[in-house]
Amino acid sequence: MDPVLRYDHSGWPFRLEVTHFTFSLLVYLAIISLFLINNKFYRISVSFILAIFLIGAHLFLETPADQFNVWAYNFSDSPNAIGRANLLDVASPIMGLISVILAMTLNVGVAFLPFVFWKAKT
Numbered sequence: 001m002d003p004v005l006r007y008d009h010s011g012w013p014f015r016l017e018v019t020h021f022t023f024s025l026l027v028y029l030a031i032i033s034l035f036l037i038n039n040k041f042y043r044i045s046v047s048f049i050l051a052i053f054l055i056g057a058h059l060f061l062e063t064p065a066d067q068f069n070v071w072a073y074n075f076s077d078s079p080n081a082i083g084r085a086n087l088l089d090v091a092s093p094i095m096g097l098i099s100v101i102l103a104m105t106l107n108v109g110v111a112f113l114p115f116v117f118w119k120a121k122t
Contacts, residue, residue: 002099005088006070008081009062019080020061027053034117043117051110058107064100072096 003009003021011019030050034043058064062078070076074091076084 002067002102003062006067006076006086006099007084008066008070008076008078020057024057040117040120043120044114047110047113047117051113054110055107058103062103064103067099067103068093068096070096071099 004014009021011017011021030046034046066078070086072093074085076082
């Protein structure tokens with residue numbers, strides 16, 4: 001929801017443009033496959049790849065500074081949406097902080113997922 005409301009890191013189907021966000025929706029298929037395919041090697045491998053992509057995206061494509069700035073100052077400094085406001089048209093440093101905390105929490109959780117599958121009995 002955060003990338004969609006920030007606009008600068010959104011894409012189709014929420015904007016008319018196809019962006020890296022559009023391709024990131026494939027992640028949900030990979031997550032669903034983790035529940036459907038009961039193979040330990042597969043689960044460890046896919047969760048490791050997901051962790052690499054997610055952490056990489058949050059380090060290089062939509063940095064914590066990007067996330068914070070769009071909410072705190074209500075404008076984007078990302079090259080693809082310079083000056084664009086968030087869709088709520090809100091300037092709130094607290095929302096910026098919440099956005100960054102949620103993304104970092106997601107990163108930490110996904111980073112541990114391969115270890116969870118490695119320790120799992122099945």
